[in-house]
Amino acid sequence: xxxxxxxxxxxxxxxxxxxxxxxxxxxxxxxxYWYKQEPGAGLQLLTYIFSNMDMKQDQRLTVLLNKKDKHLxxxxxxxxxxxxxxxxxxxxxxxxxxxxxxxxxxxxxxx
Amino acid sequence: xxxxxxxxxxxxxxxxxTVTLRCDPISGHDxxxxxxxxxxxxxxxxLHFVKxxxxxxxxxxxxxxxxxxxxxxxxxxxxxxxxxxxSGVYFCASSQRQTYSYEQYFGPGTRLTVT
Numbered sequence: 518x519x520x521x522x523x524x525x526x527x528x529x530x531x532x533x534x535x536x537x538x539x540x541x542x543x544x545x546x547x548x549x550y551w552y553k554q555e556p557g558a559g560l561q562l563l564t565y566i567f568s569n570m571d572m573k574q575d576q577r578l579t580v581l582l583n584k585k586d587k588h589l590x591x592x593x594x595x596x597x598x599x600x601x602x603x604x605x606x607x608x609x610x611x612x613x614x615x616x617x618x619x620x621x622x623x624x625x626x627x628x
Numbered sequence: 629x630x631x632x633x634x635x636x637x638x639x640x641x642x643x644x645x646t647v648t649l650r651c652d653p654i655s656g657h658d659x660x661x662x663x664x665x666x667x668x669x670x671x672x673x674x675l676h677f678v679k680x681x682x683x684x685x686x687x688x689x690x691x692x693x694x695x696x697x698x699x700x701x702x703x704x705x706x707x708x709x710x711x712x713x714x715s716g717v718y719f720c721a722s723s724q725r726q727t728y729s730y731e732q733y734f735g736p737g738t739r740l741t742v743t
Contacts, residue, residue, distance in 0.1 A: 521670070552734075557736070558736055559631075559632070559719065559734040559735050560671075560719065560721075561734070562731055562732070605671065607671075613659050613676070613678075613683075613723065613725065614684075615661060615673035615676055615684065615687070616663075616671075616732060618671040619670060620668070620669060620670050621671075
């Protein structure tokens, strides 16, 4: 079945760049997403990328997609303490099909 | 515009009891999804409504779980009787059918603890 894998923890210093990695198995994934969950809050969509793209940049966020290796990454430039959260990678095959999530990467930012 | 809301935010019940979770999607969103995250594991899909119809309920773990969406507005998820392994955070999400990315907007979740 479909599977999404991510490392569970990442710790970075404030001001450094963070890179969160994700691999997926479903070759028919059309949309790939990064969600952020802050303590006590719901999932907030950070950004998404279509499978026919290999990069998307949005302010401090850069998403890279290597479709051949089924590898997705999220780079956060100039990481701030407010970026501390759990980041979930997710994929889905088509428009309104359910999302398939990874276990989430807990990002800790050290001041 | 109000976001997706869920009630209650936290529920603690004993094994064997019944609990009903509620989700109010964003007004006008036809798609409504339920997901669950068991501690430390992935967020897993439970089921998907389009308006009042169940489009996909392949993720429902067993027949102790019953979801409804009367009138195509809010949805309820009932667990009866609850078991210890049902503990987790239950998320609801909604989306429009027209947006290209079908972005799903998530609620804050209901944390269910079964003791």
